[in-house]
Amino acid sequence: MNVIRLKNWRYVMRELLKNKHALVLMAPYFILFAVFTIIPVGMSLVLSFTQYNLLEMPRWVGWDNYAHLFVADDVFLIALKNTFLFAVITGPISYIACFIFAWLINELPPKIRAVLTLILYAPSIAGNTYLIWQTLFSSDSYGYMNSFLMKWGVIMEPIQWLQDPRYMLPILMMVQLWLSLGTSFLAFIAGLQNVDRTLYEAGAIDGIRNRWQELWFITLPSMRPQLMFGAVIQITSAFAVAEISIYMIGFPSVDYAAHTIVTHLVDYGTIRFQMGYASAIATVLFAIMMGTNMITQKLLRKVGD
Amino acid sequence: MLTKKTIIIWALVLLMASIYVPTASAEAEDEGYNYSYWGEAAPAPDAYRAERVIYGDDLGVGKMAAPQDLYISDTGVYVADTGNNRIIVLNNELTTELVISEFDNAGAKDAFNKPEGVYADGEGHLYVADTGNKRVVELAADGTFIRVIAEPHSTLIRGSFQYAPIKVAVDKAQRLYVISRGAYEGVMEFDSGGEFSGFVGTNRVKFNPLDLFWKRISTKKQREQMEQFIPLEFNNIAIDDDGFMYTTTVEENADRPIKKLNPSGVDILRSEGYFPPKGDIGTVATGSIPGSSIFADVTQDVGGMYSALDSKRGRIFTYDKDGNLLYMFGGLGAEQGKFRSPAAIGMMGEKAIVLDKDTGRLTVFAPTRYGSLIRDAVVSLDNGKSEESSEAWSNVLKLNSNFEVAYIGIGKSLLKQGENKEAMTYFKLGNNRTKYSEAFKRYRKQVVMDHFGMILLSIAGAVALVVGVFKFVRRRAAGSGYYEEIGVLKNPFYTMVHPFNGFWEMKFEKKGRVKIALGILLLLALFTIIKRQYSGFVVNFNNPSALNSINELKYVILPFLLWCVANWSLTTLMDGEGKFKEIVMATGYSLLPFVIIYLPQTLYSNVITGDESSFYHLLDTIAILWFIGLLFVGTMTVHQYSAGKTIVTMLLTLIVIGILLFLGVLFFSMLQQMISFVASIYHELSFRVH
Numbered sequence: 002m003n004v005i006r007l008k009n010w011r012y013v014m015r016e017l018l019k020n021k022h023a024l025v026l027m028a029p030y031f032i033l034f035a036v037f038t039i040i041p042v043g044m045s046l047v048l049s050f051t052q053y054n055l056l057e058m059p060r061w062v063g064w065d066n067y068a069h070l071f072v073a074d075d076v077f078l079i080a081l082k083n084t085f086l087f088a089v090i091t092g093p094i095s096y097i098a099c100f101i102f103a104w105l106i107n108e109l110p111p112k113i114r115a116v117l118t119l120i121l122y123a124p125s126i127a128g129n130t131y132l133i134w135q136t137l138f139s140s141d142s143y144g145y146m147n148s149f150l151m152k153w154g155v156i157m158e159p160i161q162w163l164q165d166p167r168y169m170l171p172i173l174m175m176v177q178l179w180l181s182l183g184t185s186f187l188a189f190i191a192g193l194q195n196v197d198r199t200l201y202e203a204g205a206i207d208g209i210r211n212r213w214q215e216l217w218f219i220t221l222p223s224m225r226p227q228l229m230f231g232a233v234i235q236i237t238s239a240f241a242v243a244e245i246s247i248y249m250i251g252f253p254s255v256d257y258a259a260h261t262i263v264t265h266l267v268d269y270g271t272i273r274f275q276m277g278y279a280s281a282i283a284t285v286l287f288a289i290m291m292g293t294n295m296i297t298q299k300l301l302r303k304v305g306d
Numbered sequence: 307m308l309t310k311k312t313i314i315i316w317a318l319v320l321l322m323a324s325i326y327v328p329t330a331s332a333e334a335e336d337e338g339y340n341y342s343y344w345g346e347a348a349p350a351p352d353a354y355r356a357e358r359v360i361y362g363d364d365l366g367v368g369k370m371a372a373p374q375d376l377y378i379s380d381t382g383v384y385v386a387d388t389g390n391n392r393i394i395v396l397n398n399e400l401t402t403e404l405v406i407s408e409f410d411n412a413g414a415k416d417a418f419n420k421p422e423g424v425y426a427d428g429e430g431h432l433y434v435a436d437t438g439n440k441r442v443v444e445l446a447a448d449g450t451f452i453r454v455i456a457e458p459h460s461t462l463i464r465g466s467f468q469y470a471p472i473k474v475a476v477d478k479a480q481r482l483y484v485i486s487r488g489a490y491e492g493v494m495e496f497d498s499g500g501e502f503s504g505f506v507g508t509n510r511v512k513f514n515p516l517d518l519f520w521k522r523i524s525t526k527k528q529r530e531q532m533e534q535f536i537p538l539e540f541n542n543i544a545i546d547d548d549g550f551m552y553t554t555t556v557e558e559n560a561d562r563p564i565k566k567l568n569p570s571g572v573d574i575l576r577s578e579g580y581f582p583p584k585g586d587i588g589t590v591a592t593g594s595i596p597g598s599s600i601f602a603d604v605t606q607d608v609g610g611m612y613s614a615l616d617s618k619r620g621r622i623f624t625y626d627k628d629g630n631l632l633y634m635f636g637g638l639g640a641e642q643g644k645f646r647s648p649a650a651i652g653m654m655g656e657k658a659i660v661l662d663k664d665t666g667r668l669t670v671f672a673p674t675r676y677g678s679l680i681r682d683a684v685v686s687l688d689n690g691k692s693e694e695s696s697e698a699w700s701n702v703l704k705l706n707s708n709f710e711v712a713y714i715g716i717g718k719s720l721l722k723q724g725e726n727k728e729a730m731t732y733f734k735l736g737n738n739r740t741k742y743s744e745a746f747k748r749y750r751k752q753v754v755m756d757h758f759g760m761i762l763l764s765i766a767g768a769v770a771l772v773v774g775v776f777k778f779v780r781r782r783a784a785g786s787g788y789y790e791e792i793g794v795l796k797n798p799f800y801t802m803v804h805p806f807n808g809f810w811e812m813k814f815e816k817k818g819r820v821k822i823a824l825g826i827l828l829l830l831a832l833f834t835i836i837k838r839q840y841s842g843f844v845v846n847f848n849n850p851s852a853l854n855s856i857n858e859l860k861y862v863i864l865p866f867l868l869w870c871v872a873n874w875s876l877t878t879l880m881d882g883e884g885k886f887k888e889i890v891m892a893t894g895y896s897l898l899p900f901v902i903i904y905l906p907q908t909l910y911s912n913v914i915t916g917d918e919s920s921f922y923h924l925l926d927t928i929a930i931l932w933f934i935g936l937l938f939v940g941t942m943t944v945h946q947y948s949a950g951k952t953i954v955t956m957l958l959t960l961i962v963i964g965i966l967l968f969l970g971v972l973f974f975s976m977l978q979q980m981i982s983f984v985a986s987i988y989h990e991l992s993f994r995v996h
Contacts, residue, residue: 214806
C-alpha cells in the first residue's frame, strides 16, 4: 500500500516538474478560479453540515439540516415542486423557442436580421420589465387582461391574477418564457452563422433528402458547442428562478404558490441568517443543477445520430 | 283448470302471508335519500317525520285561504293568511293567540289587502308585507298599529317599477329588507326610519360571450329588438342570528339558487359539498316533473345549518354550513307529511313547520333518532367539540352506512387527534380528496421521519445499482464492435428515440413485426386498466364500483382499430404507399411511450398529495405529445408523404373515424329495429295461432 502511494507521489511530482512551464502559465487563472469559486463552494458544502448564524462559531450537526429540509420543512417541498414544474415546463420550451427563433431569423438578409435580433433580445436586456406584466395582470378592473375579459363578458369581476394561487405559476412561466429569449438565443444565432456551408452540398450528394434531415444531421451537430452552452444557461436560469417571483408576486407569495428553491434560500440566508440551513438548500440546488446538466449533455451528445 | 302445482303454490303463498305479518305497518316507509359522491341517490333513513297536521279549523280561525308566508321566532308563530287578508299569530304550543285582520290607523279603520309576507322582530313587533296596498305595516305585539313604511321613491328606482312587497325581514339594527315582485335590482333596503336606502345583493346577469359579441356588432335598432338580459329576482329571504341574509331565487338549473349575503351584499355561501346546494341534482328535463328544484323558501337553523324548501317536488333539503347535504324530507302527495303546494318553512327549535298554501295547513315535523344524531354531530362540530361530534357521527353511521358526510366528519376529528392513517381511511370512504391529501401529507411525513436513514440508504443503493448496471451494459456494448445492428425486439425502443430511422428500418428493412405491435397494444390495454384501477386516490376519479375491465378495452383497442382502418382507407385514395400491415405496425409502435410511462406513473401517484398531482398530469401530457410526434413521423414514413400532407391526412383520418362511428351506430340501431320488428311479428303470429 505504502509503496504504491510513494510511487504515485513520485510520479506526480515528476510530472509536475516536467510540465512546470505550463503550470506557471495556468496559475493566474487557476488561482483566481480557486479563490473565487472552488473555495466558496467547498466552504458552503462544509457549512451545510453545521448550524451557523454568523454570530457564533458554526456548530457541527451532521445530516440534521438535510433531514430537516426533506422531512420537516413543508415549504421546501412546495418550493421543490414549483421549481421542478418551472424547469420541466419552461426549460425545454424556451430552449426550443430560442432555437426556432434563431433558425427563422438566420434565413433573413443581414440588415433585417440585426433589427429583429435586437427586438427579440430586448426583453432580456431591459431588466425590470415586470412593470408591463404587472399592468397586464393587475388585479383590479384596470388591468388589461381583466378589463379585456370583462369587456367581452368572459368574467364578471376582476380575477386577482397575482394573488390567486391557481394563476400565479402559469403567469410566472409566461413571463419567464418571454424573458428567456436571451443569451442562448444569441449563442444559437452565432452558431448558425458558423455552420460550414460546404457541408450542406456534401450532404446533398450523400443523400440528404429534406430540410429536417439537413437540420438533424448537419446543422445541429455543427453547432453542438453552442447548444451545450445554451442548455447550461437555460437550465441554470430555469432552476434559479426567484427574482421575477419576488418582484411580480411578492415575497413570500400567497400560500407559497410561487415559492421556489431560490426564494427559500433567500428567506433563510438573508432574512433569518440560518447560514448552515441555507447552505444545505444551496447544496441541494447545486446537486439538482449538476444532475440536470449531466443528463442534458448526455442527450445532446445524441444529436445527429 | 287447477292442477296440483298451482294448489301447492297457493297454499305456500297463504302460509307465507300468515307468517309474515308486516310489523312496521304503523311506521311509514323510509323515503329519504342522500346523494353519494358519484351523484347517485343512496337511500337513507328518514331524518324527519310528520308529527301532526294543523288546519285553520283546528286553530279555531276558520279555513285559511292560500296562506303565503310563515315566520317562527321565540315570540310566536306568524302566518300570513293571504286570501283572508289577515295575519294569524300562534304561540309556541301552536294555539291561536291573535288574529289581526284590521287595525286602527290614525283614527281610521285600516285593513290588509292580500298580505304575502310577515316577520316579527325580537320584541314581537310584526312587520307585514301588505302586497295589495303597496306598503309594509309595522304593528306592536298586541296588534296595535305603529307605522306604515310606504312605497319608496328614489332616483335608484326605475320609472316603470311596480312596487309589490311580498316578503320582509328586519335585522338587529332595525333595518328593513323588502323583496318586491319585479325588483330584479336586488333586495330593497330601508333604514330604521323607513327611508329607502338602496338595493343589496343583486343577482348577476348571466349571459355568454357570444351573445355579447352579437350585441356589440349590432346596430341600436337591432339591439332594441333583442331580448334583454335582466337579472333574476329574489323570491324569499331569511335572516340568521349573525345578521346574514339567506335568499332564494327562482332560477332553473342554477348552481346557486340559495345565497347567503353578508351585510355588504356579497354572496358568501360555501359550496364545499360534492354538489352545490341546489336541491335535487341530475334532474332530467322530461318526465312528469321536469327540471331542477325551485326553492320557495329558506330558513336558518342552529349550528350554521339551513333548510330550503323546493316547491316543485315539495322536498326540504337541509345543508350544513359547508354546503354538505345532510338530509331531505317531505314530498308531494295527499297523505300526512306530504304537500300539495308548499309555500313556506320555519324552524321551531328542532322541529320544522311547513305551510302548504293549497290545502291551507301547517305540517309539524319532528326529527327522528337519525335526524337528531346528525344535528347533534353538526352542532357539536360547530361548537368545536370534535370528540362528541365524532361520537354522534359514528352513531349516524350505524343507522346509515351510506352517509358519506359522516365519514368526513369522523376523519376531521381523527385528523385533529393526529390519527393520520385512520383519518385517511375515513376521508377515502367519504371521497374527500383535499382532506385525504392533508392527512396523507402528515402521514407521509411521519413515515419519512421514522425511516429517514433507511430511505436515504435505499435511494443511494438504488442510484448505485442503476449506475453500475449502466456501466456494465456500456462495457459489454463497447466490446461488441463499432456498429450495432438493432434487433427486431429492440426496434420499438429504438424507434421511440430515433423515429425517422426506426420507422424507415421498419418499412424498408423488415424490422417491424405486426405481432410486436399488437403485443404493445395489449400491454397498453392492460396498463390502462391497471392505471384506472390502482392509481392513487388523489388523482383517481373513477368510481371503483363502475370499473369494468372489458369495458376499458374499448377505450384502447377500438380507437386503435378505427384509426388503422380509417387511415388505410384514406391513404389508399391519397396515394400513400403504406400497406395495412405497415399502418398497424407504425400505430402500434407509436403507442410505446404510453406503455413505458403508465406503470411508473401509477406507482408515483400513490405517494403524492393533491397539490403535487401536477407532475402526474404533466406525465400524461408528455406521453400524449410523444405519441402524437411518433404517430406523425410514422405516418409520414410509411406513406412517404411530406410533412404538410401528413398533418392533413391525420386530421382527415379523425373525420373518417367520426363517419365510421356514425355508420356503425346507424347500422346497429337499424339492426335493433329489424330484430324488434321480427320479434313483434313472431309474437303477433303466436297469439293468432293459439
